[in-house]
Amino acid sequence: MKIILILVLFNLQSGSEVITAEFDDARACDLAALRTFQGVTAEPDMRPLDPAEGASAIEGTVIAHDSDGAEIGMYSCNPSRSDRREG
Template sequence: MKVLLIIVVFNFETGSELETNLSFDNEAECHAAALTSFQEVDEHAEIRAMDIPEGQEMLVGTMIAYGAEGGEIGMYACNALRSSSSTATN
């Protein structure tokens, strides 16, 4: 199984930055990599599950990263790929 990390870092000066990574063999590795990425933005980054308002659709498993000041610094999701023919990309 391959796990895809989709990560968005909010940068209010230049706009959001999107990164995808398909090099994970399990969700735990993916979540650890996401936390590491957000800690590069704010060393005190904290990850919490996203509270999705009723009636809105969002990628399953979407998580929000918060900085030391409590503001959102980004979001991400780790999802297992269903296709066995996928190749790793960055």
């Protein structure tokens, strides 16, 4: 089963950047997200997203914060829907 990374880097000056990639397992996906955020801050603080009441989010969404607590991005690693077969 393939795992899809959907990652958004927040940038108020130039606009947010969306990154997608495909991995063979969830651990590789999570590590790729961590490395991406480490390019912004040496030790990103990764926390599960707690959506506001009435809002929905992709299951497993994680928010990354910098050392000052500011949100620097978010990501999710989920199974590829194209791998799901009915039958």
